[in-house]
Amino acid sequence: MSGPHFPLTWLYAPGDRPAVVQKALVSGADVVIVDLEDAVAPDRKAYALAATADLLSDPHPVPVHVRIHTPRDIPSLASLPGLRGLRVPKVTHATDIHRIAEVTSGLPLYALLENALAVERAYTIATAHPTVHGIALGEADLRADLGVRDDCGLDWSRGRLVVAARAAALPPPIQSVHPDIRDLDSLAAGCARGRAMGFLGRAAIHPRQLPVIEQAYLPTPDEVAAAEEVVKASRTEEGALALPDGRFVDAAVVEGARRVLTLAARAA
Secondary structure, eight states: OOSOSSOOEEEEEETTOHHHHHHHHTTTOSEEEEESSTTSOGGGHHHHHHHHHHHTTSOOSSOEEEEOSSGGGGGGTTTOTTOOEEEEOSOOSHHHHHHHHTTTTTOOEEEEEOSHHHHHTHHHHHTSOTTEEEEEEOHHHHHHHHTOOSGGGGHHHHHHHHHHHHHTTOOOOOBOOOSOSSOHHHHHHHHHHHHHHTOOOEEESSGGGHHHHHHHHSOOHHHHHHHHHHHHHHTTOOSSEEOTTSOEEOHHHHHHHHHHHHHHHHHO
């Protein structure tokens, strides 16, 4: 599962547990996220930062991102050869991104939106700086902020995120983690719902969740066949395309079909 054009699986590992991080690196996840925030107890933050800096002193075959706890973590990490991106928690304004971009020398940033104000400013945050490569929801904190009791209460915020990412010409956002590592059926159902809403891939907190996420986001044989038909037609006609069954498709549909075939190639 390594090196796809569209990463589907993003595995969190606690920064204060180097052995767990090492296992994550060989888990098959497309991206490993070393967590210095929620997964690390306050009295372990300093150790987690030091251990993560040591890990990132060399590059790894799998892209490694770090979810920082505070901007004060950045000087210890930003110039290390093994770091491929920073995930910035609790972003509420474009200025939060500006401050971090000033000290990261072009490192890709991924903004985590975790309250109502951040969701309202999703597009502004997504376009705050050229180094913003993605936006995502922190659903646990957002659920608490909104007082949401049922999962569907987050659907508007999820849709808002998908639209903001697209409008900002960013990749489709990934889904937030599914906290129950034993309930794989609910994970699969949640991924199917997220895919239908426009998400692409999902964060995980345990390796056993990775194949479920990947399978949910890979195209079905029918979807591959339909995409092949669209791409084939695009090679012979320009502008709006007429398919054999009478349907017309435009450039945006062709782009989506090509993405489907890229994902299908990953499965092959």
